[in-house]
Amino acid sequence: MDLHVAPADAGLSHPPRAGIVDLGSNSVRLVVFEGWGRNPLAIFNEKAVLGLGRGLQNTGRLNDAAVPQALTVMERYYAVARGMGAAPLEVLATAAVRDAENGPAFAAALAERLPGVPIRILEGEEEAALSAEGVLLGFSQADGILGDLGGGSLELVELSHGRTGAIASLPLGAIRLADRAGGEVGRARAIAEEELAKLPWLAHGKDRDLYLVGGAWRALAKIHIAQTAYPLSIVHHYVLRREEARDLCGLIMAATRRTLERLPGAPAKRLQDLPFAAVALRRLLRATGARRVVFSANGLREGWYARQLPERVRREDPLLSAGREMAGRYGRDTALPAALVAWTAPLFPEESRTEAALRKAACWLSDIGSHDHPDYRAEQSFLRVLRQPGIGLDHHERAFLALVVALRYEPELDAPWLAAARTLLDSIALRRAEMLGEGLRLAYTLSGGTPSLLSGARLAVEKERLVLRLVEGAGVFAGDAVQRRVESLAATLGLRAVVEVAAD
Numbered sequence: 465m466d467l468h469v470a471p472a473d474a475g476l477s478h479p480p481r482a483g484i485v486d487l488g489s490n491s492v493r494l495v496v497f498e499g500w501g502r503n504p505l506a507i508f509n510e511k512a513v514l515g516l517g518r519g520l521q522n523t524g525r526l527n528d529a530a531v532p533q534a535l536t537v538m539e540r541y542y543a544v545a546r547g548m549g550a551a552p553l554e555v556l557a558t559a560a561v562r563d564a565e566n567g568p569a570f571a572a573a574l575a576e577r578l579p580g581v582p583i584r585i586l587e588g589e590e591e592a593a594l595s596a597e598g599v600l601l602g603f604s605q606a607d608g609i610l611g612d613l614g615g616g617s618l619e620l621v622e623l624s625h626g627r628t629g630a631i632a633s634l635p636l637g638a639i640r641l642a643d644r645a646g647g648e649v650g651r652a653r654a655i656a657e658e659e660l661a662k663l664p665w666l667a668h669g670k671d672r673d674l675y676l677v678g679g680a681w682r683a684l685a686k687i688h689i690a691q692t693a694y695p696l697s698i699v700h701h702y703v704l705r706r707e708e709a710r711d712l713c714g715l716i717m718a719a720t721r722r723t724l725e726r727l728p729g730a731p732a733k734r735l736q737d738l739p740f741a742a743v744a745l746r747r748l749l750r751a752t753g754a755r756r757v758v759f760s761a762n763g764l765r766e767g768w769y770a771r772q773l774p775e776r777v778r779r780e781d782p783l784l785s786a787g788r789e790m791a792g793r794y795g796r797d798t799a800l801p802a803a804l805v806a807w808t809a810p811l812f813p814e815e816s817r818t819e820a821a822l823r824k825a826a827c828w829l830s831d832i833g834s835h836d837h838p839d840y841r842a843e844q845s846f847l848r849v850l851r852q853p854g855i856g857l858d859h860h861e862r863a864f865l866a867l868v869v870a871l872r873y874e875p876e877l878d879a880p881w882l883a884a885a886r887t888l889l890d891s892i893a894l895r896r897a898e899m900l901g902e903g904l905r906l907a908y909t910l911s912g913g914t915p916s917l918l919s920g921a922r923l924a925v926e927k928e929r930l931v932l933r934l935v936e937g938a939g940v941f942a943g944d945a946v947q948r949r950v951e952s953l954a955a956t957l958g959l960r961a962v963v964e965v966a967a968d
Contacts, residue, residue, distance in 0.1 A: 481507070483550030484768045485541055489517030489560035489615025489639055490737065491679060492534060494541040495765050496550045502777050502785035503854040504601070504769045508548060511679075512537045513733040517560030517616045521643035526564045535573060542578045552772070555583040556764060558591050559616025559637060588633025591764060592619035596628045598766030599675050602700065602855035604782055608672035609752045612763055613681050613744055615639040615737070622668055623675070630665045636744055638680045638737040649717050649739050656747040669752030677763035680741035683734050685759045688712050690729030695884035696850065700761035701858040709757045710749060716742035762855055782856025783821055787828030787865075790852065794832035796913055801828040803915040808903045810923045811957070812896075822861060823900060826868040830904045831913055833873060842875035850884060863888035864897050871901025872908065895956075902953040906932075909949055910940045930954040931962045941965075 479499040486493045496508035514530040514537070538555075545553045555574065561567040562585045571583050586594070595612040605626045612619040618636035622629035635644070636659050645652035660666060676685075685699045688708070704712065716724070717739050724735045734741075749757070770778060791798055804827035812823060829849055833841035850866035857865070863885040870882065886894060903923070911918035920938025924931045932950050934940050942950075942963045954961035 478549070481548055481550045482769065482772060483508075483541075483545035483548070483553040484765045485538065485545075485553075485555040486765050487516075487534075487538075487555055487557040487561060489520070489558065489617075489637055490515055490734075491615070492516070492537055492541075493765070494545060496545060496548050497769050500773055500777065501789055502601075502773075502780040502782055503789060503856050504766055505789075505853065508544065510541070510544075515615070515639065517564070517637070518639050519643065520560055520564055520616065521640050524565050526560060526566055526570055531570060534570075535577060538574055539577050542581065553581050554768065555581060556591075556594075556768060557583065557585045558614055558764070559588070559633075559635075559640070561585050562587065563616065588617055588619065589631050591617070592621050592631045592633055593628065594767035594771075595619055595677055595763045596621040596623065596631075596767065597770045598762040598764060598768075599623070599677060599760050600626055600628075601766050601770045601778070602760055602762040602782065603675065603758070606673070606675055608674055608754060609666060609669035609748075610675045610677065611681075611745075611748055613638060613676070613678035613741060618744060618748075620663060620666065622665060630663075632663050634659045634662070636660075638741045638744065641744060642737065642740045645740070649743060652740050652743045653747065656744050657750075660747055660751040663751070666748075666751045667753060669754045671753065671755045674748065674752055674754035674757045675760050676745070676757055677760050678741075680734055680737050681745060682759060682761065683729075683731050683738060684712060684716065684741060684745070686729040686731070687716070687727050688729075691727075695887045696859055696862070698851070698859070698862075699759050700855060702759045703859075704757050704759075706749060706755055706757070710746060713742040713746040713749075717746070766855070781821065782854075783825050783861060784828070786852070786854035786856040787825035789854070790832055790848070791828045794835060794848070795828075796831055796834045797915065799915050800831065800911075800913060800918070803918050804830060804904065804907055807907055807918060807921075807923065808900060810925055811899055811903050811953075813925070819896070822864055825861075826865050826900055827904070829865055829869050830872050830908070832869065834913065842870045842873035843879070843881055845873060846870035846875075846881060846885070859888055860893070864893055867894070867897040868901045868904070871898060872904040874905055899953070899956050902949065902956055906946070906949040906953055909945050910934075925957070925959065928959055929962050930957055930959040931964060934963065934965045936965050936967050 481498050483496045491511050491513045493511040495506050497504045498507045514533050516526055516530045518527045574583055599610055606623040607625050610621040614637045616637040618634045620632045641652050644655050682699045685702050724730055805824050833845035836844045846866045849869055850862050867885040910921045917939050920935040920940040922933045951961045
């Protein structure tokens with residue numbers, strides 16, 4: 465029997481891909497992005513910690529032991545990126561290569577091994593500007609001071625409600641600071657304080673946020689997450705109050721190597737740099753007067769990606785873009801979310817602009833479990849939202865949206881996997897998530913996930929009643945399941961349920 469089976473690779477394709485290699489003083493990393501969406505989707509991310517800039521402060525040269533390793537790693541990255549069809553592909557070299565006397569020779573050797581690949585040696589301010597664009601892709605209204613700590617330099621940018629201001633680059637990378645201080649934390653404090661004093665505009669950060677970029681600072685966040693048993697192991701958008709950050713830095717600065725090795729979450733390859741990353745952060749907290757620190761997984765690489773995007777895409781709301789992107793990948797009907805937004809609106813007559821945006825995003829995400837096994841739709845959808853790589857969501861938003869989507873599938877309310885969301889949300893947000901989740905559950909029960917059927921039903925809140933009005937002959941009716949879910953939603957709202965049927 466001819467089943468017309470096509471060859472395995474027939475017609476297969478993928479969205480456009482782009483690759484960026486970040487060649488830093490401590491590590492080199494290749495990231496391959498897929499698609500050109502508002503929230504970059506990294507489908508490959510590999511890092512090698514080589515210490516290319518270690519010793520540069522004293523020798524003026526790249527680390528001789530690391531150069532051959534770097535060339536080998538770069539040849540691998542070239543092969544991977546080409547094999548994945550990444551175009552454009554570009555190499556961005558930062559402090560170590562730009563400051564080393566043998567940096568140009570190293571770049572020339574790279575060019576021979578990576579034919580056709582642009583190799584850009586960034587100046588400090590250009591590096592800072594790219595990092596700022598990456599941060600703004602994840603924090604569109606960022607307001608405060610950005611610090612990007614590499615191995616060789618510290619890039620600093622003033623951000624004002626999503627716009628960049630003053631920019632500077634200082635020789636305070638974790639490796640260089642350690643070298644300048646001769647490995648002594650006390651001397652490093654004085655060096656960092658002296659360098660930061662050259663930038664009086666840092667004081668504009670008082671009582672604002674300090675956005676942190678860079679692997680060594682992300683390592684501090686991971687340590688704090690592990691120490692506090694925080695329910696979400698995602699550094700991006702992780703927030704510490706000023707005093708929490710100061711205490712963490714103090715702990716790391718005073719710790720012996722053996723103590724650092726025993727700290728949960730401490731990365732082995734960064735242990736010797738952690739005390740100096742902590743010094744830089746603590747001095748920066750003093751110089752800025754920031755009220756809290758906000759960690760960003762975005763930086764230079766995402767800034768490069770942002771520059772490839774059309775301006776109209778960059779201006780999209782990151783939260784709603786994340787919802788639309790997931791709905792496109794996992795949902796059944798992209799016409800339904802807009803109908804759900806209108807349908808659920810009567811339940812929230814006094815919502816704020818932020819709350820309305822979250823409700824809209826939840827409507828976009830509400831059908832992402834449609835292709836999963838029925839017994840696992842709630843859990844799978846919950847985890848998909850909570851742990852998604854999208855950069856447009858802070859931890860509160862992740863938890864709220866994940867809980868709403870899970871409740872739409874009517875899970876066991878004491879399911880242990882729901883605990884993370886309940887830990888991250890306050891009582892007001894929890895109640896709102898319950899209301900929206902139950903409202904969406906009713907909408908899907910009525911409509912079967914189709915906009916045409918949903919148009920045959922309306923919700924209204926009238927005095928102390930929740931009224932569900934059904935259009936006779938529209939394909940919707942008040943069966944047992946509908947009646948039960950209307951009553952459940954009404955009870956959550958503190959109202960009495962009423963179902964009315966009328967001719968169109």
